Amino acid sequence: MNQPSSIHSPTFSPLYRQIRELITRSLETGEWKPGDAIPSESELAVRFGVSQGTVRKAIDEMASENLLIRRQGKGTFVATHDDPRSFFRFLRLASDDSDLQTLKSIPLECWRAKAGTDVARTLALETGAPIIIVRRLLQCAERPAVFDEIYLPGELFSDLTLDILKSSEMSLYHLFESRYAVRMIRADERLRAVSADRVSAELLQVAEGSPLLLVERVTFTYDSKPVEWRRGYYSTQNFHYFNELG
Amino acid sequence: MNQPSSIHSPTFSPLYRQIRELITRSLETGEWKPGDAIPSESELAVRFGVSQGTVRKAIDEMASENLLIRRQGKGTFVATHDDPRSFFRFLRLASDDSDLQTLKSIPLECWRAKAGTDVARTLALETGAPIIIVRRLLQCAERPAVFDEIYLPGELFSDLTLDILKSSEMSLYHLFESRYAVRMIRADERLRAVSADRVSAELLQVAEGSPLLLVERVTFTYDSKPVEWRRGYYSTQNFHYFNELG
DNA sequence: CAGTGGTCTAGACCACCTC
DNA sequence: AGGTGGTCTAGACCACTGA
Numbered sequence: 001m002n003q004p005s006s007i008h009s010p011t012f013s014p015l016y017r018q019i020r021e022l023i024t025r026s027l028e029t030g031e032w033k034p035g036d037a038i039p040s041e042s043e044l045a046v047r048f049g050v051s052q053g054t055v056r057k058a059i060d061e062m063a064s065e066n067l068l069i070r071r072q073g074k075g076t077f078v079a080t081h082d083d084p085r086s087f088f089r090f091l092r093l094a095s096d097d098s099d100l101q102t103l104k105s106i107p108l109e110c111w112r113a114k115a116g117t118d119v120a121r122t123l124a125l126e127t128g129a130p131i132i133i134v135r136r137l138l139q140c141a142e143r144p145a146v147f148d149e150i151y152l153p154g155e156l157f158s159d160l161t162l163d164i165l166k167s168s169e170m171s172l173y174h175l176f177e178s179r180y181a182v183r184m185i186r187a188d189e190r191l192r193a194v195s196a197d198r199v200s201a202e203l204l205q206v207a208e209g210s211p212l213l214l215v216e217r218v219t220f221t222y223d224s225k226p227v228e229w230r231r232g233y234y235s236t237q238n239f240h241y242f243n244e245l246g
Numbered sequence: 247m248n249q250p251s252s253i254h255s256p257t258f259s260p261l262y263r264q265i266r267e268l269i270t271r272s273l274e275t276g277e278w279k280p281g282d283a284i285p286s287e288s289e290l291a292v293r294f295g296v297s298q299g300t301v302r303k304a305i306d307e308m309a310s311e312n313l314l315i316r317r318q319g320k321g322t323f324v325a326t327h328d329d330p331r332s333f334f335r336f337l338r339l340a341s342d343d344s345d346l347q348t349l350k351s352i353p354l355e356c357w358r359a360k361a362g363t364d365v366a367r368t369l370a371l372e373t374g375a376p377i378i379i380v381r382r383l384l385q386c387a388e389r390p391a392v393f394d395e396i397y398l399p400g401e402l403f404s405d406l407t408l409d410i411l412k413s414s415e416m417s418l419y420h421l422f423e424s425r426y427a428v429r430m431i432r433a434d435e436r437l438r439a440v441s442a443d444r445v446s447a448e449l450l451q452v453a454e455g456s457p458l459l460l461v462e463r464v465t466f467t468y469d470s471k472p473v474e475w476r477r478g479y480y481s482t483q484n485f486h487y488f489n490e491l492g
Numbered sequence: 493c494a495g496t497g498g499t500c501t502a503g504a505c506c507a508c509c510t511c
Numbered sequence: 512a513g514g515t516g517g518t519c520t521a522g523a524c525c526a527c528t529g530a
Contacts (some may be wrong), residue, residue, distance in 0.1 A: 040496060051520045056497085057527060064310070065492060072497050073527035090491055094436070130313055132330060186489040190340070192482035193439035193457035211439035211457035216489075236438035243489055245463075246434040260499060286515060297501045302516085318516050319508035 019048055021059040026077060027067065027183075028222045034177050038068070041076070059166035067185065080171035081184065090173065090219075092186060093234065094242040096141060102141045105172065107165035108203075109135040112154060119151050122218055122229045130154030135164065136172075137203055144204045146241050151229040156182050182227055187219040191241065196233070204235040213241060255336035259306040267300030270433045273313070273324060280423050284314070286324070289384045313431065327419035327430065328443075335466075336433060339480065340488040341386060349385045351418065353411035353451075354445065355381040358400060365397050368459055368464055380411065380470075383449055390450045391485050397475040402428050428473055433465040437487065442479070450481040457485060 023038070032038045041059065045052040059076055062068045064088065069077045079086060093100065113131055120127040131154050138146040151174075152160070157180050168175045177183045194214045201208040212233045219228035234241060269284070278284045287305065291298040305322055310313045311333065315323045325332060339346065359377055366373045377400050384392040396418075398406070403426050414421045423429045440460045447454040458479045465474035480487060 016518075042496090053521085054519060057518085059497095068322075070497065071528085072493080073529080075528095076497060092489075092491075101321060189489040189491060191437060191487040191489065193459040193480070194482075196459050211441050213437060213439040213459070233362065235438070236440075241437040243338075243435045244430075245338075245435060262499075288515090299502085300500060303499085305516095316516065317509090319510080319514080321509095321515060 016054045016057040016061070019044075019050060019055055020047060021060055021218060023058060023062065024067075030181060031079050034078050034183060035066070035082065036078050037075040038078060040111050046136050076086070078187045081171055081177055087171055087173075090184065092242050093138070093140075093145060094240055096238050096240060098141065098192055100140055103145075106137045106139060107134065107162055108137060110160065110162040110165055111135075123151065123153055123226050125153055129237070132157055132160055134160075137188060140239070143238060145235055147233040148204045149231045153227060156180060156227060183221055184219045184228065185221055187228075190216045192216075194233075200233045204233065206235055206237065212236070261296055262300045262303040262307070264360050265290075265296060265301055266307055268294060269304060269308065270468060271382050276427060280324050280429060281328065281353055282324050283321040284324060327417055327423055333419075336430065338488050339384070339386075339391060340486055342484050342486060344387065346386055349391075350385045352383045352385060353380065353408055354383060355379070356406065356408040356411055365475060369397065369399055369472050371399060377405055380406075382411070386485070389484055391481055393449045393479045395477045399473060401431075402426060402473060429467055430465045430474065431467055432470070435462050436462045438462075440479075446479045450479065452481055452483065457489055458482070461487070463465075 003013050003142055023044075024226045026032055026038075028161060038044070039047070040055050041052050041055045042121070044055045048055065058069070061069055063076070066079050066086065069079050071077065081087065081090075113133055115123065115125050115127055115129045117127055118233045119125070119131055120129060123131070125131070132152040134148075134150040136150070137144055138148070157176070160180075164179075165172075165175075170178070173184045193211050195209045196204065196206055196212045200207055201210065204212070206212070213236050215230075215232040215234060217228070217230040217232065218226050219230070221227045269290075270280055274283075277314050282381050285288075285293070287298050287301045290301045304430070305314055305316070309322070312325050312332065315325050317323065327333065327336075341358065357379055359379055361369070361371050361373055361375045361377045363373055364376060365371070365377055368451065369377070371377070378398040380394075380396040380397070380398070382394050383390055402421070406426075409422075410425075411418075416424070419430045438460045439457050440453045442450065442452055442458045444454055446458060448455065450458070452458070459482050461476075461478040461480060463476040465476070465480065467473045
C-alpha cells in the first residue's frame with residue numbers, strides 16, 4: 001500500500017487515490033450504506049496502513065463530489081438522497097414566486113417493456129433487454145410542474161410496480177437507493193424547447209403546442225454506469241430551471 | 247495573522263481563509279492579472295507569515311473554484327477567459343451532431359440607455375443609471391444558434407462601442423477582463439421555454455411562435471457583485487443546452 | 493469527558509518544467 | 512541543477528458533538 005503501482009506507469013496514481021478507490025469499493029459493495037457513518041479517519045488510516053492525512057485527502061475529494069458528508073464532531077457519513085440538499089442537486093426546478101416546499105410526486109403508470117435501440121444504447125443494454133417505464137407528474141401547490149417519462153434497466157429494479165411507487169413517501173432516488181441498492185451519483189442533462197403534444201399539454205394543463213422545456217437526463221451510478229434515462233417536460237409558466245455556473 | 251479574529255466570534259475564519267481573502271484582494275486590485283503567474287507557495291508563505299501548507303490550502307480552494315489554475319512544475323496562474331476550458335463553463339451550448347469549433351459571435355447593436363426598474367434591481371444600480379445594451383448573434387457553422395441581449399453597467403464599460411465589439415477577435419468575457427478589468431467569476435441562470443417573437447424568429451431563422459429556450463443570466467465578479475444581465479434565446483433545433491449534475 | 497473532524501505546522505521526498 | 516507544485520508523514524492543538 002505504500003508504493004505507487006509503478007513510478008512511470010500510465011496507471012500510476014497517488015496513495016490517496018488508491019485509498020479513495022478502496023473506500024468507493026466499500027460503498028459499492030454496501031459495506032457502508034447510505035446514511036451510515038463510515039469509520040473514523042484514524043481507524044481507516046490504521047486499516048489501510050497510511051497516515052491520517054492521506055485518508056483525509058481521499059475523503060476530502062469524495063466529500064467534494066457529494067459521495068460522503070463530513071459532520072464535525074460526529075463523523076463522516078455516506079451521502080443519501082433522503083436529504084433536501086441532495087434532492088435539489090438533481091432537480092433544478094424553482095418556482096417563479098414561492099418556494100417548492102409543497103412538491104408532490106404523482107406516479108401515473110409503470111410497465112415492463114423490451115429495450116428499443118435508443119434505450120438500449122443509452123443504458124448500455126442489449127436491444128430487447130427488459131426495461132421498466134415509469135410515468136409520473138410533479139406538482140407544486142396543486143399546480144402541475146413536470147411530466148417525467150423514466151426508463152430503467154429491468155434487472156436492477158426487479159419488483160418495481162406502480163403500487164410501490166404510489167405507496168412510497170420518499171423521493172424516487174431515495175426509494176431506489178434504499179429498496180434496490182442503486183445509488184444515483186451523477187447525471188448528464190440535455191435541454192431543449194419543444195411544443196407540447198396532446199398528452200403533455202393535458203397533464204401540465206397548458207395549451208397544445210405551447211412551449212415546454214424538455215430535459216433529457218442520463219443518470220449514472222458508481223463507475224459511470226448508466227442506470228436511468230429520463231425525459232422530463234417542464235412547464236415554465238410558473239416555474240423555471242435553475243443553474244449555477246461557476 | 248496568527249490568531250483568528252476571536253475564538254467565539256461570528257466572524258471567525260480559519261487562517262487559510264484569511265490568506266484566501268488576501269490573495270483575492272490582490273486579484274481584485276490587479277496586482278496579478280488574468281494569465282499572470284502568482285508568487286510561489288513558499289514566497290506567499292513568507293509574505294503572509296504562515297506555513298506553506300496553509301497557503302496551499304487557500305490556493306486549493308481558489309483553484310477548485312476556477313479562480314486560479316495550478317500547473318505542476320510551472321506555477322500557479324490567474325484564471326483567464328482566454329481559454330476554451332473556461333469558455334465552455336459559461337456557454338453550455340452543444341451541437342446535436344458536430345462539435346462547436348466553428349463558433350462565431352456577430353455583434354449586431356450596441357447602445358446607451360438608462361436603467362429601468364428591472365435592470366437597476368438586477369445589477370444593483372440606481373434607477374436611471376447609465377447602462378449599455380448589446381445585441382449579438384452566435385453562429386455555429388453558418389447556422390444561427392443564440393440571440394443574446396446583454397445589459398451592462400455603463401460605468402464599468404465606459405468606452406464600449408459596436409466597433410470595438412466587431413473588431414475584437416476574442417470572446418466577450420475575454421474582452422471584458424482584458425480591456426475593462428472586469429472579470430466574470432460566477433453566474434446564475436434561469437431557463438424557460440418560450441415562443442419566438444418576430445425579431446428572434448427572423449434572426450434565428452425559425453418560424454415565428456416556434457419554441458425557443460430562454461436563458462436569463464446574471465453574472466457576478468468578485469464579492470458577488472452583479473456586472474451583467476443577459477437574456478439569450480437558444481434555437482434548439484440543432485443545438486441543446488448541456489448540464490452536468492454532480 | 494472522550495471521540496470526531498478541522499486547522500496548522502515542519503520536513504522529507506517525488507514529479508514536472510525550464511534552462 | 513534549481514525551481515515549481517504534488518504527495519506523504521507525524522504531531523500538536525482547536526472546535527464541535529453527545530453521553
